[in-house]
Amino acid sequence: MSDIHAPAPDRTPGVEEHESTASYLTYSVGLALAIVTTAASFIVAQTGLLWAPGIPVGLTVLALAQIGIHLVFFLHLGSGADSTNNILALAFGVLIVFLVIAGSIWIVANLHDNMMPMPPQ
């Protein structure tokens, strides 16, 4: 008996479904990409490959790239409907993390600049 509507399976709310969103291949690709970015970070930090004042920027970019790789390949944050709420929560988390880190550095750098010069003891 075929159904032309090809309906969604009749599901009771809360019933488990064992769909595998990931595969061994996903993890292997993620691992390979993560190893490449990690190795690149260590090489950039220890050699003169990058223009020296640009190294912190390069390292930051590589770290962000690797975090993205982890999120997509290991934590399976994708464009699927199941990921929507997780991504919104992540976006809020990233906002707070950014405010805490950038705000602290900004405020303390400002305080530091306005410190009275202290005599060397």
Add this chain to the structure above:
Amino acid sequence: MTPAIQESASPLPFGLMHEHGGGPASKRIVVAYGFWIFILGDMVMFSALFAAYAVLSGNTAGGPTAAELFNLPNVFIETMCLLVSSYTCGLGVLSAERRRLLPFFAFAALTFVLGSVFLIIEAREFAGMVEKGAGPSRSGFLSAFFTLVGTHGAHVTAGLIALVYLVIQVIAKGLQAAVLRRLLCWSLFWHALDIVWVGVFTLVYLMGVRH
């Protein structure tokens, strides 16, 4: 069930509704979402420690600096241990979901060994630093360093204890839905620790030692 009913509006937010409109998302997805919120809270806590380190990293108070203390080859080995353990943890959960018990135990054991190697290298690094008089009370830089890296290490320790507990559950209860959900949450936690470590080795070690 008619298509008209399937089209009806759901009171749930978009993502918690199954894409075919067949009711709320499965418990597996809802539980993982709740745990995801916890992980993000943990990330906010780590962000405060990262901010403290970024602010204090220059305040060595005449004591040893990052470049004098850190050994990058060791850090590279630590990083690889944690990264590969994240990989084996993912494969372990995948094996469990596919009801392959033997690969699950093998991957869980591998994850435990790699996590332990990471912790041993870290503990030896800490012990060596304290021996050299570069303990957490030496300078603001070292206080921030031990707090940040130590908190991450404490999380890894907690993760390893939870892994042992979960393997015992799998042995005792089998691969039930509830145990599988716990395993999924644990794997989210373990992957998140690896993400924190990316921040640690970039900000603390590589930026500290670069010439």
